[in-house]
Amino acid sequence: xxxxxxxxxxxxxxxxxxxxxxxxxxxxxxxxxxxxxxxxxxxxxxxxxxxxxxxxxxxxxxxxxxxxxxxxxxxxxxxxxxxxxxxxxxxxxxxxxxxxxxxxxxxxxxxxxxxxxxxxxxxxxxxxxxxxxxxxxxxxxxxxxxxxxxxxxxxxxxxxxxxxxxxxxxxxxxxxxxxxxxxxxxxxxxxxxxxxxxxxxxxxxxxxxxxxxxxxxxxxxxxxxxxxxxxxxxxxxxxxxxxxxxxxxxxxxxxxxxxxxxxxxxxxxxxxxxxxxxxxxxxxxxxxxxxxxxxxxxxxxxxxxxxxxxxxxxxxxxxxxxxxxxxxxxxxx
Amino acid sequence: xxxxxxxxxxxxxxxxxxxxxxxxxxxxxxxxxxxxxxxxxxxxxxxxxxxxxxxxxxxxxxxxxxxxxxxxxxxxxxxxxxxxxxxxxxxxxxxxxxxxxxxxxxxxxxxxxxxxxxxxxxxxxxxxxxxxxxxxxxxxxxxxxxxxxxxxxxxxxxxxxxxxxxxxxxxxxxxxxxxxxxxxxxxxxxxxxxxxxxxxxxxxxxxxxxxxxxxxxxxxxxxxxxxxxxxxxxxxxxxxxxxxxxxxxxxxxxxxxxxxxxxxxxxxxxxxxxxxxxxxxxxxxxxxxxxxxxxxxxxxxxxxxxxxxxxxxxxxxxxxxxxxxxxxxxxxxxxxxxxxxxxxx
Numbered sequence: 071x072x073x074x075x076x077x078x079x080x081x082x083x084x085x086x087x088x089x090x091x092x093x094x095x096x097x098x099x100x101x102x103x104x105x106x107x108x109x110x111x112x113x114x115x116x117x118x119x120x121x122x123x124x125x126x127x128x129x130x131x132x133x134x135x136x137x138x139x140x141x142x143x144x145x146x147x148x149x150x151x152x153x154x155x156x157x158x159x160x161x162x163x164x165x166x167x168x169x170x171x172x173x174x175x176x177x178x179x180x181x182x183x184x185x186x187x188x189x190x191x192x193x194x195x196x197x198x199x200x201x202x203x204x205x206x207x208x209x210x211x212x213x214x215x216x217x218x219x220x221x222x223x224x225x226x227x228x229x230x231x232x233x234x235x236x237x238x239x240x241x242x243x244x245x246x247x248x249x250x251x252x253x254x255x256x257x258x259x260x261x262x263x264x265x266x267x268x269x270x271x272x273x274x275x276x277x278x279x280x281x282x283x284x285x286x287x288x289x290x291x292x293x294x295x296x297x298x299x300x301x302x303x304x305x306x307x308x309x310x311x312x313x314x315x316x317x318x319x320x321x322x323x324x325x326x327x328x329x330x331x332x333x334x335x336x337x338x339x340x341x342x343x344x345x346x347x348x349x350x351x352x353x354x355x356x357x358x359x360x361x362x363x364x365x366x367x368x369x370x371x372x373x374x375x376x377x378x379x380x381x382x383x384x385x386x387x388x389x390x391x392x393x394x395x396x397x398x399x400x401x402x403x
Numbered sequence: 404x405x406x407x408x409x410x411x412x413x414x415x416x417x418x419x420x421x422x423x424x425x426x427x428x429x430x431x432x433x434x435x436x437x438x439x440x441x442x443x444x445x446x447x448x449x450x451x452x453x454x455x456x457x458x459x460x461x462x463x464x465x466x467x468x469x470x471x472x473x474x475x476x477x478x479x480x481x482x483x484x485x486x487x488x489x490x491x492x493x494x495x496x497x498x499x500x501x502x503x504x505x506x507x508x509x510x511x512x513x514x515x516x517x518x519x520x521x522x523x524x525x526x527x528x529x530x531x532x533x534x535x536x537x538x539x540x541x542x543x544x545x546x547x548x549x550x551x552x553x554x555x556x557x558x559x560x561x562x563x564x565x566x567x568x569x570x571x572x573x574x575x576x577x578x579x580x581x582x583x584x585x586x587x588x589x590x591x592x593x594x595x596x597x598x599x600x601x602x603x604x605x606x607x608x609x610x611x612x613x614x615x616x617x618x619x620x621x622x623x624x625x626x627x628x629x630x631x632x633x634x635x636x637x638x639x640x641x642x643x644x645x646x647x648x649x650x651x652x653x654x655x656x657x658x659x660x661x662x663x664x665x666x667x668x669x670x671x672x673x674x675x676x677x678x679x680x681x682x683x684x685x686x687x688x689x690x691x692x693x694x695x696x697x698x699x700x701x702x703x704x705x706x707x708x709x710x711x712x713x714x715x716x717x718x719x720x721x722x723x724x725x726x727x728x729x730x731x732x733x734x735x736x737x738x739x740x741x742x743x744x745x746x747x748x
Binding site: 141143172173174175176177178182184185186187191192194195196199201202203204205206207208209210211213214216218220232233236237239240243397398399400401402403 | 467470472474477478479480485490506510515516517518519520522554555579606653
């Protein structure tokens with residue numbers, strides 16, 4: 071678990087509408103992931119599933135600043151980024167169940183959900199696979215003058231990959247409109263970042279690439295929202311890349327089925343009780359508007375119904391057919 | 404009007420004409436211009452062997468020098484292709500695939516399939532192959548079989564200046580990721596090349612020499628080795644047919660099978676290491692689809708299963724040459740054993 075101090079100097083004042091929008095996205099991610107956790111245990115979901123629960127403030131706080139033309143590249147833990155970038159929940163659920171109506175026709179699965187129309191360049195089965203792609207999206211934005219930005223989500227594990235370090239250098243020398251968001255959840259699979267990362271704060275590596283490096287509490291939506299907003303604005307205006315490290319905890323294992331024996335006793339329980347990002351945002355909203363309780367409850371109900379619908383769609387949807395095996399390899403061959 | 408230019412010039416011309424036609428095309432790679440950030444001239448190199456020389460003058464910042472970070476910039480080419488550009492990216496020597504292959508085979512090659520057919524990935528990776536420059540084990544390989552193995556990639560192995568231009572223009576206009584292998588010993592060879600742009604479709608082999616006695620399928624520079632061998636064999640009355648597949652993914656199986664049906668004998672000449680190379684791949688294909696055409700076993704002329712050696716003596720021994728092709732052909736056409744079995748057909 072990450073205990074180091076983080077920069078939490080939020081001065082930002084957001085209107086209730088924006089806060090409620092964030093709350094809805096974060097609740098959707100949480101509900102979706104917790105439901106998958108339950109459904110995976112039934113054996114109905116094939117393959118490997120890596121859940122994002124606990125880290126919702128990061129995807130949400132970043133993606134709320136993005137438009138459809140902006141690109142993101144995600145990780146193996148990609149559901150939250152998909153939802154925050156606006157990928158359809160039914161399509162996502164169907165994809166995770168390996169169905170033909172899935173976002174990728176059942177050919178990608180949880181680790182490869184992508185929706186280029188929404189700017190989502192894919193979850194990724196290769197740790198550190200995304201940052202080079204994000205440099206390319208940034209390069210395209212710059213060359214084509216679209217004003218778009220590109221965001222790479224990377225874990226603490228991915229922060230050690232050569233692809234990530236090469237991409238930080240490339241983005242810096244080309245002054246690309248790229249943001250590298252390191253979601254440091256403390257573990258690369260089962261290995262603690264205290265063992266595997268050479269620095270206490272991955273954000274410190276930014277200095278070596280001549281770009282700003284920020285260290286944030288990834289459980290605090292407002293902090294992430296404010297910092298990401300500044301970095302994205304800076305990138306859009308030609309100011310170049312930023313590295314943002316968000317210290318966070320994942321609520322489930324590396325993958326579904328992980329016994330998590332490598333974690334301390336009550337580690338997750340403590341975070342859930344004291345630092346949960348949704349509880350904190352809800353408290354923030356209530357502080358701003360004591361009458362919002364009913365609205366939060368209404369959103370909770372809508373989110374539950376939406377996730378119910380997505381899972382029901384996925385369960386009843388048709389599987390791909392034998393014909394689908396051979397299609398989509400090439401545009402033409 | 405016939406016009407002779409080199410293999411190298413034909414590649415430069417194809418790039419230039421296509422960049423002129425489509426502003427979404429960018430050229431990226433290490434020293435593709437050369438001179439970035441230094442106190443001397445820009446376009447100092449124009450590629451390590453000068454193949455892209457002059458393009459920076461014409462296209463300015465669309466010719467992008469990269470740091471030596473193959474993973475980052477080849478991955479960036481794929482990311483850019485998902486975002487509106489059509490990058491032509493140079494992996495200087497194919498031997499360097501070892502530091503960036505993930506971005507090629509796990510990312511770019513698979514986007515279309517993994518994303519359910521909703522991605523278009525128009526990237527061309529230009530890369531040098533081949534032994535003969537005394538460049539030793541890490542700058543001399545022919546690793547195209549490793550790319551051919553990957554679904555989603557197309558692999559092009561031109562052998563003449565004419566094919567190089569037409570196939571490269573096709574590669575640039577293609578919406579799938581294409582790996583374009585340039586044998587470095589072919590750069591100076593001259594050939595007739597039309598000035599106007601033209602394309603050569605992928606998956607269409609060409610018969611570069613007609614003959615009745617034996618089919619030789621040869622890849623890239625080995626086409627020229629096969630032609631030398633065929634000229635000498637012709638003096639002894641052995642008539643070779645030579646097929647140049649031109650692209651190995653897709654592979655024109657029909658042209659190879661039709662030729663084997665005619666000659667009944669097959670020799671494969673491949674500069675790639677002998678295990679799991681194009682020779683073994685095509686031999687297996689013919690065994691499956693054309694076994695009844697064969698009057699003799701298939702013979703493969705390849706280097707030995709060793710790294711490419713440095714010393715000239717050793718490298719010359721390593722590279723398949725005309726003598727080895729002649730020996731293989733002679734064995735098939737002159738052996739009493741195969742003649743006997745042929746007579747029972």
